[in-house]
Amino acid sequence: MRISLRTWEVRLGIVLVASSVAIYGVKYLLLGDVENTYQYIFNALGFLPINVLLVTLILNQLLSVRAKRDRLDKLNMVIGTFFSEVGTELLTILSDRDPNLPEIRHDLVVTNAWTPERFSAVRDRLRHHTCRVTVGAADLQELCRYLTERRGFLLRLLENPVLMEHESFTDLLRAVFHLTEELERRGDFAGLPASDVEHLAGDVERVYGRLIGEWLAYMEYLQRNYPYLFSLAMRSNPFDETASPVVR
Template sequence: MVRLSWEAKLAIVLVAMSISIYGCKFLVLKNPNDTANYIFNALGFLPINVLLVTIVLNKLLAIRSRRERMQKITMVIGTFFAEVGNDLLKMLAAGDPDISRLRENLSAGKDWDTDAFVRMRKQLAAYPYTADTSEIDIQALFLFLSSRRDFLLRLLENPVLLEHESFTDLLRAVFHLTEELRHRQGISDRPASDYTHLSGDTKRVYERLVLQWLEYMEYLNASYPYLYSLEMRTNPFDAGASPVVH
């Protein structure tokens, strides 16, 4: 016995109701010509009606689906910055000779509006990112990233993040840096060329991390002001940041 889906059952019920209504109209009013004329008029408009409903519904469903995905992605990104990102920013910033310039720009975020975020994106796109490993505590950096390895792996396994290319690139860069550091454990005598190579890896993470942080802050500012307020009070670029509200 074939089991009908709920869609097929609904279609049968609706068609039966339509036939019943037109049948009652024919029996009560006894005007087959008007009934047939109305049926053909309705059928003539049906394709246009289906087209309009399909476009509108698909658009609304797509907007809703995208909003739900963004909420899930933002929750994951927020967890990343709470567990890894903010501390990693502070560690890598130690190797940035221009960090005072970056702090000056990013520590005033509590008063930003949409235009301010646009200006900041342009400034950060042109910023000369540097993360000199000779100025960074490499051993502490390796131990920190190693302690967060399982957490980062779980993030990569999250299918929601497949749609967020920039954040996936950031995670990939972080994993690569972790592996580079892991293979250098126990090697103390390293040439200048190796420091240069590692500085390139740290720079890659640093740049993606700063840009992702700004994107995350912009989203929170527009959608979740209370979360944005806490992030600004614990801003990793603000040396005087405090969670206490004054």
Template sequence: MVIVVEAAISRRELSERLEKLNMVIGAFFSETGTEFLREASRFESNTPFIASRLIMDASWSREDFKKIIDELNDLEFSFELGSGESIELLEYLREFLILRRNFLLGLLENPNLLEHESFTDMLWAVFHLMEELEARKDVRSLPPSDYEHLAGDLTRAYSAVIREWLGYMEHLSENYPYLFSLAVRKNPFNPEARVEVID
């Protein structure tokens, strides 16, 4: 009887920790992740394909999420930086991420993240990108080799964020349909997405 009670308590504690973790993940996407994906995706080579596969709605099942996650795992993301609007992207991301430094540091200090190694790795990738951009006084006049280096940092962060976003969207679809509805209406890969509910 004692073993059964202890097992029940352990399951409940695990469930509570996972729920707190998903709240942390939700905060990241509300404050940083969704906009990061929206802006960066405009310069990623696979975006047309990805966008065509990520028009979600309430009918999406676990199998739909598994299928797209498997497809994305087979993709190699890439960015070409160094000219035109791509430099404006770097300037935007530099300011955008620096403004969120304290928020990102707070997430890294959250003990609930011990339960989610891939999310912690994603945060480190985003934080590293921010530090790389901040260390450069002027991203408009860098040598080609440095733009290539920054493209690698951006690719690392972007690929991690998009995979965590898909996992979070699946969690919302299964557990919080009202939150999933809003997240779908803010889908960073759907240019037709609107927050307003339209019949």
């Protein structure tokens, strides 16, 4: 493959090499000591591999950190879109049917004062909390309608390649799609036997448990990085009975 002299890398290389030749040429003309000039050149060449190693390691680390931060920002932008379009309302629907919600409601009222330790403590408590959802035929019918209307959005979300790096959120989407498919396969919810309602309730609870965990992680991300977005999310908290988007 031919290297074009028009690329900035080639032009930069030519300029740097020419600058080095010019500097050593000026040194020789002013001092007139060829042996000393050669010695200086070889000393510099001796340290060149070390310089390249250090610069490469540092630049690679800096670029890796920046790339990771950029991926995280893109990922959380997608997650934020999910909660804006589906997640927050779905969380409200499911939490309203959670008989055990009073046990954890206070722990999920996130504020500006929360520290990373507080978020970690709440996550630990959620791991030991049993997410229950009490649903009947009417609830399942309404949930089926809600998820079916948003199937297109969820499909486009799942196609986003950045989600491949977020296993827990991808698991949430899989659980949501599985629940949607289960509900769509039913015809008359009023005629379902108790065993099938119990099966569907288990699918709902799977979505609910994963949804709470992802919501809490997203709230922590917003609090740390985007205070203005966190403010609205805090005022729209589905677990806060006093929450209102109106600033008071």
